[in-house]
Amino acid sequence: MPIQELNRVDSVDAAMQLALSLAARGPVRDPNPQVGCVLLAPPSSGGWPRRILGRGFHRGAGSPHAEAAALDDARSAGADARGATAVVTLEPCAHTGLTPSCANALLEAGVAEVVFAVADPNPVASGGAARLRAQGVRVLEGLRRSEGEALLRVWLTGVTERRPFVTLKLASTLDGRVAAADGSSKWITSDAARAHAHQRRAEACAILVGTGTQRADNPSLSVRAPAAEVASQPLRVVMGLRAVAADAAVRAQPELFVHLRTHDAVAALEELRARGVRHVIVEGGPTIAAAFLRAGLVDEIDAYLAPILLGDGASSVASLDIGSLRDANRWATESVHPLGVDTLIHLVREPQAESTPSRAADAEGVAA
Incomplete structure (x- = not known):
């Protein structure tokens, strides 16, 4: 089964692979980064595999960010994100601009855990991980970081080297x-x-x-x-x-x-x-x-x-x-x-x- 069509995953690593494949579908020339997100259901007594509640990717400037798209996908399927794990290729933003803050959106949805690949170096948008941790969300970073950085290499260079x-x-x-x-x-x-x-x-x-x-x-x-x-x-x-x-x-x-x-x-x-x-x-x-x-x-x-x-x-x-x-x-x-x-x-x-x-x-x- 193609990775985009999976309904369940056997590990958070598999979920990150799916998030990266989703991110790559975003526009390559957009000023915003390519980001993908997968929402996993809270763990059952059996642990893995875990059901995918929603998935999303950023489709370009002005459109919902990947986290918001994944939450919308879950809501459209009637799924509740409370207690869920959000697996994201880039640290959720803490900035409200053309779209709301992703960190706030995850908090409002009741997500209990966030795993991301790459820390956001943009001083305007960074700080999402700290905000989530301050509200009791478990946050883990660095999973498949090298792959995330390779995908974001153009955007990262623009932010860090201007x-x-x-x-x-x-x-x-x-x-x-x-x-x-x-x-x-x-x-x-x-x-x-x-x-x-x-x-x-x-x-x-x-x-x-x-x-x-x-x-x-x-x-x-x-x-x-x-x-x-x-x-x-x-x-x-x-x-x-x-x-x-x-x-x-x-x-x-x-x-x-x-x-x-x-x-x-x-x-x-x-x-x-x-x-x-x-x-x-x-x-x-x-x-x-x-x-x-x-x-x-x-x-x-x-x-x-x-x-x-x-x-x-x-x-x-x-x-x-x-x-x-x-x-x-x-x-x-x-x-x-x-x-x-x-x-x-x-x-x-x-x-x-x-x-x-x-x-x-x-x-x-x-x-x-």
Whole structure:
């Protein structure tokens, strides 16, 4: 049975997996985080499995938050949430804005226990856990935190670093070339790899290239089939001081075109943030890629590798001013996927030491 159709779960961990799958159904470009919630009936004498009273996810700014949606789902089924356990992917908010406080909604419904994956770093909305505990609700945090943070990575970056989340896309040969010695580059990667790249474009708010790539390739920076069903196209951004021709493909929809007349990656992200951009994919060229890497502003890398060798031609990344292997810009491989004849390697920043211990072990032991 698909996880979304479950009527009962065997553990709070299974409920969190369901909540995460629900959260992922929310809009990826929304200014609000993707959040899912599952309400579990109070434990019976037999403990597990426990019945699911309601489920919900946030459908976008102005709509009910996941907790409220789950409570509404339970009420519509005639279920009473008193004594229930709420399993949520993000700490319930303590803020009343376009929608009421989720912490208050859970208290009013009589929920006895709350388990969440990720603490809310937003000072405007945080504090829900403390409010719930103060009213006698058992609160446990950290269950499947890494998965929750991965889902919320774009939103978390915006809150904690006050800038757009940056994906660097690299499409190269095995020896790291993005063009042959004669400048030819279409196409290094296969149809399957390019189709996947368009799916990724559909998730982003903006696609960015430098003026050199714009002049050499005249890209449209749009989302094309099979991802053309997106509700809106991303912003098309060209970065650099050189002019962009009036007939350039990126100008096809003037309202979606932005020329950032700077070589400064920090300044570029500041302007994009001011325009409401939350996630930008940097697609090149080598100079722009190096600028974002040198500034420490790349959050993840999608490296599409074609099984060909050129031995000469432009490199995917320009100089990073690194003179020794010990100073290398290092990344952690998160996943590897075959795409036709090509391979996608998805990389993230190397993990840092945990600043605070996770309480996932406590959450695993929620009372049955």
